[in-house]
Amino acid sequence: MKNVTSGETSLPVAKSFNWKAYFKRYWQLYLLLLLPMTYLLVFKYIPMKYVLIAFKKYSLVQSLGEMPWADNHGFQYFIQAFHNKDFLNALKNTVGLNLLDLIIGFPIPIIFALILNELNVKWFKKTIQTIAYMPHFLSWVIIYGLALQLFAPATGFVNMLITNLGGEAVPFLNDPHKWVGTYIFLGVWQSFGWNSIIYLAAIAGISPELYEAASVDGAGRFRKMWHITLPGIKSTIIVLLIMALGNILGSAFDRPFALQNHLVMQNAEVLSTFVYRNGIKGLQFSLTTAVGLFQSVVGVIFLLGANWLSRKFGERGIW
Amino acid sequence: MKKRIVAFALACVMGLGMVACGGKSSGKSGGGSTGSDELVDGKFKETKHITVEVYDRGIDGQSDPINNMYTDYIKKGMLEDHNVEVEFVSVPRWTETEEINNLLASGGAPDICLTYSFPTIQTYANMGGVLDMKPMLDEYGDELTNLNNWLGDTNIYWNLKEENGNLWAIEGKRANNRRILTFMRKDWLDKLGLEEPKTIDEFHDCLVAFRDNADELLGKDAKKMVPFSISYDAGWRAALLIESQMDPKITDKELYVNGFDDRKLTQKGTKEAVKILNDWYNDGLIWKDFALYTAGDSTEDDMMKAGYVGAFQHNWDYPFRNGEDSIQANLKRMVGDDAKYVAVDCFENSEGKTLKYVDSTAGDRKIFFPATNEEPLASLLYLDWISDPEHIKYLQIGDEGKTHKILDDGAIEVIAAPQGSKEIMNSGNNIDYTITCNGLSLGDEDLTLLSLAHSYPGSDPADVEQAIEYAATNTKPDKNEKVQEIVAENGMGEALRVKSEVAFDTSIVAKPADFDKVWDAAIEDYLSSGGQAIIDERIQKFEAKYGSATTIEE
Structure with a gap:
């Protein structure tokens, strides 16, 4: 701040940045920013110091500083996790289920948004939209209740229908492989409507002139979809894909926990339920914090990787 | 100006927030200093x-x-x-x-x-x-x-x-040192002209008869027939069957060494018992959907109350619990006056005795x-x-006239408190408040037994008496080994409990041809996930205390 220039009215630029004038002008905005920053600091950053538990022998009554370091230079619990076949199985299931979710669940909201966009009857479009959003607001416990009523082998509606028609009951919920299908199906059903909102918003932002020009040139409905709508929402799709990839090792807790049962555990145990069972219920806090940390680190690597790739291919990325 | 006021107010709010967040710090505290x-x-x-x-x-x-x-x-x-x-x-x-x-x-x-x-x-x-x-x-x-x-x-x-x-x-x-019993629909037995079963084979015959006569017993609901019901925690819900297949001469050491899983997963004989369940399941004698429900789910209770279930095993007083909302009382209301569950005692071991492993006064x-x-x-x-x-007595029976009455023979009969009143007992005999006492205790052994049968409003005391008697027949109380802490057990309880349930559930529903494969794989998984380490440490610590002896003298 050596060369303070006075009397400048326009915003100072990089070379001779006038901090004083800048803050005098914008301090209220920064003050407003303070609230969300405080929130992040208190609830997101300060608790982060407890990831240290992953490297320490956790004790209920000692403070973080007092807990002794774990063996093997603090990495004892990571070694233990990777020797635990349940963890490895949960890891495999998490990646598998999330990949399936991504492959099947990611395109469906896009397709749904494209279809909705083509609908011209307004009330019909609104009705469909509302119906599609609704499952998003149901808790997974309720969805499992519905699933039991529909798909249970003896008392489920669908299976009763099948057996009454002379078929054999399909073990939607109790066969480990079929369960995966049910899990993905229910997940897609619950979220595709809600996830399509952001695409609809992006589509709404495309200039109608483009469509008019295309019509003049004789483009049909699918041509317009392919050459205008999709490119128009490409950057939105990429951003969401990056976020989804960042979550490839993450897993929501309530969905797998509510849907799993003892007959399908081999495919249904994921990292979040593993952490719950062994950490919260089994009191192995250090081990499960290590698992959680591992999950986060891999998630960040995926996120950064996807972002880097997307920039490489000329897209904007999320930074 | 206005903007500044808003900003200032926001700053104040945040300041308060910070103070509130930082305020609480919990210090360590050992025992108090009271003397x-x-x-x-x-x-x-x-x-x-x-x-x-x-x-x-x-x-x-x-x-x-x-x-x-x-x-x-x-x-x-x-x-x-x-x-x-x-x-x-x-x-x-x-x-x-x-x-x-x-x-x-x-x-x-x-x-x-x-x-x-x-x-x-x-x-x-x-x-x-x-x-x-x-x-x-x-x-x-x-x-x-x-x-x-x-x-x-x-x-x-x-x-x-x-x-x-x-x-x-x-x-x-x-x-009251009673644990688990088998219950059966008495009215169904009567309708089909069957005796109360005395052996496992007779029990099985009853289940088959229930299944084959579903149309007569349930009419249009015939498809809902469940001859034998188990639900979550199958190992507990078939405990008498499992224990009947164990060696009656099992040593204290053997019982203890394999005792971490209290559903007796790793005891000798359990595989044979689960094979029986597997046969029953594949014969349509067991509720098809049992494994899909989680602990605390009331679907199975509702099926019993609605009258679809022929037999089940549970706590010795299970169908009588909860007064007017008990299974027994609901069954009577929904199905008919003669509809009821009675206790049967038929899971005999190789010595022909219906042995029941019960806990000691502790545990x-x-x-x-x-x-x-x-x-x-x-x-x-x-x-x-x-x-x-x-105090125990008062908490368990409450006030005369309100929550109990005294019968002619001196027995105390618990009566259901009016709905919505503060006198309602949420647990049988208020065991949730008498934390040092689980089960009825009126200070006098005879009075207690006499009253026990009357302590289940909504159920016929004669039925409860039969359950009391059967539950106390041929019992084998648990012993206290008092060996050193088993380090391998730390933190494994939940993970192994789930493995144990998975082993029971997947084996019961396996196709008969796959049974051996499924069971052996599940046991192998249980043992390699920490089960074997626990067994080994239990053997070692038992031997450290008792040497070569296999019996615990108390």
Whole structure:
């Protein structure tokens, strides 16, 4: 701040940045920013110091500083996790289920948004939209209740229908492989409507002139979809894909926990339920914090990787 | 100007927020500094305050678990007798372990905690989160007459660790040492002209008859017929069958070594028992959907109440519990006056005896004080007060005319309190409040037995009597090994419990041809996930204490 220039009215630029004038002008905005920053600091950053538990022998009554370091230079619990076949199985299931979710669940909201966009009857479009959003607001416990009523082998509606028609009951919920299908199906059903909102918003932002020009040139409905709508929402799709990839090792807790049962555990145990069972219920806090940390680190690597790739291919990325 | 005011106000709000966040810091606290010199005639000079855990069973129409006639009685009594204020903290019954874990981890556990899970207590004790009761009992033991009389050294010192003299928890007492029984629809047996079964084969024949006569028994609901029902926790729900296949001459050592899984997963003979269940399942004798429901789900109870279930195994008084909402009372209302479950006793072992493995007077609920308890003496006095036979009696039967009446033969019959009243008992005989006593105890053995049959409003006392009798026939009580702590068990309880349930469930539903493969794989998984390490350590520590002996002398 050596060369303070006075009397400048326009915003100072990089070379001779006038901090004083800048803050005098914008301090209220920064003050407003303070609230969300405080929130992040208190609830997101300060608790982060407890990831240290992953490297320490956790004790209920000692403070973080007092807990002794774990063996093997603090990495004892990571070694233990990777020797635990349940963890490895949960890891495999998490990646598998999330990949399936991504492959099947990611395109469906896009397709749904494209279809909705083509609908011209307004009330019909609104009705469909509302119906599609609704499952998003149901808790997974309720969805499992519905699933039991529909798909249970003896008392489920669908299976009763099948057996009454002379078929054999399909073990939607109790066969480990079929369960995966049910899990993905229910997940897609619950979220595709809600996830399509952001695409609809992006589509709404495309200039109608483009469509008019295309019509003049004789483009049909699918041509317009392919050459205008999709490119128009490409950057939105990429951003969401990056976020989804960042979550490839993450897993929501309530969905797998509510849907799993003892007959399908081999495919249904994921990292979040593993952490719950062994950490919260089994009191192995250090081990499960290590698992959680591992999950986060891999998630960040995926996120950064996807972002880097997307920039490489000329897209904007999320930074 | 306006903008500035808004900004200033926001800044103030944030400032307050920061102060509020930073304000609370919980320090460590060991045992309190109370001494018996603070007591005058058993009363504290200054009023003390303690918190006590109580289960919330979440039953429709229950009274508030922390504020009802019985909590009032305890609060009043404790204040008058010891000048101690009691506050109850409710914990959901079906997720008690998780809930207590959370409360302990956050330093907010009640001063007096109870749980069925000793491993939970042990884990927290290892972290320094539990008070050692031994020194307290050494110091104040003489003043705890009721506690000593009621629990005796067996229950008080059951968990005493010989290697270091620690006592992390004392054991509440089972007043009635009965465990599990088989129940069957008496009206169905009568309709089909069948006798009550006396052997497993006869039991099986009854199930087949139920299945084959579903049209006659259930009419248009024939498809809903479930001859034998199990649900979540299949190992427990078929315990009598499993135990009947075990070697009757099993040694104490063998029983202990394989005893970590109390569903007897790794005992010899269990595989044969599960094979029987597998056959039954594939023959359509067992509820097809049983494995899809989770603990606490009431679907199976509802099926029993609606009259679709022919037979099941459960706690010896299960169909009689909950008064007018009991399975028995509902069945009568929904199906007809003659519809009812009766106890049968038919799972005979290779010696032809219907042996039942029951617990000792201990091994039930464990009471412990977390390290955050600053009033250990007041807490001990609470346990003493709650163990007074008079107090137990009152809590279990309430007021004459309101919650019980006295019959001609002197038996005390519990009557259901009016709906919505503060007198409603949320647990049978209020066992959730008489934490040192599980089961009816009226201070006089004969009166207790006589009254026990009458303590289930909504059920015929004769049916309860039959259950009482069968449940006490051929019992084999558990013994206290008192070996050193098994380190390999730490933190494994939940993971292995799930493995055990997976083993039972997947084997029962396996195709008959796959049974061996499925069972062996599940057992292999259980053992390699820590089960074997526990067994090995149990063998080693048992032998360290008893040498080559295989029997525990008590």
